[in-house]
Amino acid sequence: MATEPLAPVRLNRAILTKRLxxxxxxEAVVAGIGNTNWDLFGAGHRPENFYMLGSxxxxxxxxxxxxxxxxxxxxxxxxxxxxILMSLGCLATIGKIAPRNLTIIVWDNGLYQITGKQPTxxxxxxxxxxxxxxxxxxxxxWVRTEAHFxxxxxxxxxxxxxxxxxxxxDDKPGPVQTPRDPALIRNRFMxxxxxxxxxALD
Amino acid sequence: MTWSEAxxxxxxxxxxxxxxxxxxxxxxxLLTGITSxxxxxxxxxxxxxxxxxxxxxxxxxxxxxxxxxxxxxxxxIANALASLTVPSQIPCVMVISERGTMGxxxxxxxxxxxTMRPVLDTLGIAHxxxxxxxxxxxxxxxxxxxxxxxxxxxxxxxxxxxTGGNPAGNAKLKSAG
Ligand SMILES: Cc1ncc(C[n+]2csc(CCOP(=O)(O)OP(=O)(O)O)c2C)c(N)n1
Numbered sequence: 001m002a003t004e005p006l007a008p009v010r011l012n013r014a015i016l017t018k019r020l021x022x023x024x025x026x027e028a029v030v031a032g033i034g035n036t037n038w039d040l041f042g043a044g045h046r047p048e049n050f051y052m053l054g055s056x057x058x059x060x061x062x063x064x065x066x067x068x069x070x071x072x073x074x075x076x077x078x079x080x081x082x083x084i085l086m087s088l089g090c091l092a093t094i095g096k097i098a099p100r101n102l103t104i105i106v107w108d109n110g111l112y113q114i115t116g117k118q119p120t121x122x123x124x125x126x127x128x129x130x131x132x133x134x135x136x137x138x139x140x141x142w143v144r145t146e147a148h149f150x151x152x153x154x155x156x157x158x159x160x161x162x163x164x165x166x167x168x169x170d171d172k173p174g175p176v177q178t179p180r181d182p183a184l185i186r187n188r189f190m191x192x193x194x195x196x197x198x199x200a201l202d
Numbered sequence: 203m204t205w206s207e208a209x210x211x212x213x214x215x216x217x218x219x220x221x222x223x224x225x226x227x228x229x230x231x232l233l234t235g236i237t238s239x240x241x242x243x244x245x246x247x248x249x250x251x252x253x254x255x256x257x258x259x260x261x262x263x264x265x266x267x268x269x270x271x272x273x274x275x276x277x278x279i280a281n282a283l284a285s286l287t288v289p290s291q292i293p294c295v296m297v298i299s300e301r302g303t304m305g306x307x308x309x310x311x312x313x314x315x316x317t318m319r320p321v322l323d324t325l326g327i328a329h330x331x332x333x334x335x336x337x338x339x340x341x342x343x344x345x346x347x348x349x350x351x352x353x354x355x356x357x358x359x360x361x362x363x364x365t366g367g368n369p370a371g372n373a374k375l376k377s378a379g
Contacts, residue, residue, distance in 0.1 A: 054285025058255035065259025089248025195264040
């Protein structure tokens with residue numbers, strides 16, 4: 001069950017992440033382990049960003065939790081193909097709950113890039129967009145070009161979902177790394193979401 | 203009030219409005235209470251680490267929540283606790299129905315249960331084994347408050363002494379005896 005034609009050329013995660021961030025206002029973004037969150041940080045820190053330093057595969061569940069807590073806010077999960085393959089079950093959970101304010105974007109380089117470029121199943125037999133559709137997220141699409149990505153993101157993140165996008169990307173690592181301070185990251189994210197007394201000492 | 207009704211009342215008293223869980227026989231009265239009460243939102247997750255991710259996100263978004271699982275589910279979440287909730291200081295309230303003890307019939311459950319308290323202790327996560335209805339509301343109420351005030355997780359282990367144990371297991375014990 002192949003889905004739509006793939007990108008004629010491989011896209012680039014850092015470039016696409018910058019194009020995403022340029023579209024955002026107050027949306028929360030939860031970015032997965034390694035390159036995925038490094039490129040989000042590299043696109044310019046925003047208070048509404050959560051960078052995952054571990055917990056491989058949990059970007060979508062964390063984003064689902066944020067989306068349930070703040071139903072008026074658009075929430076975007078960024079995840080690598082290796083990471084989403086570790087947590088395919090969460091696509092079924094999200095398909096069942098169908099949160100209107102959740103968008104999932106998978107960067108599919110067909111690799112566990114950061115651990116030594118070992119190929120993932122999406123390099124061959126697995127079509128991750130077809131997986132998302134079959135899991136119960138009908139609005140699942142391949143990103144074909146940068147312009148197509150912009151077009152797919154010209155939408156209301158807060159009430160147009162759930163949307164699942166995947167882009168075939170190149171094998172480039174993220175050039176900058178996120179500071180490794182999980183408590184600080186969590187505090188700034190909560191401040192960005194306007195929760196509790198986070199940021200009270202700033 | 204049954205133990206499960208009393209437990210859910212304490213969750214309400216503490217404004218805990220979301221439960222993420224993977225089903226378990228002993229948890230059934232809690233899960234039925236949650237899914238049949240509009241006060242609660244619930245997420246039936248496919249894995250326990252997914253449930254941890256959901257409540258972590260919910261808490262950061264300002265919604266208090268709880269994770270429910272059985273002991274074997276706890277064995278799936280060490281990485282989520284050690285690399286997400288503990289270092290991020292995200293308080294995670296866990297309710298774990300205790301299999302593997304006081305008449306367990308399944309050797310796998312017995313072994314996996316023995317990994318639970320050492321993992322909790324290693325990660326410095328407070329845990330309380332709930333054995334009777336009289337002390338349970340006080341322990342749960344105070345410990346939930348402490349978890350949210352100190353941004354530190356807490357695990358409530360539901361002993362067969364409180365819950366009566368796994369109904370399927372009890373039937374097997376009768377025929378074994
Ligand atoms: C539970 C767990 N297993 C394995 C690892 C090691 N690991 C860290 S990142 C990673 C690969 C991630 O792959 P992907 O999400 O596709 O991102 P990419 O590196 O390709 O950008 C792996 C296997 C880990 N951190 N946690």
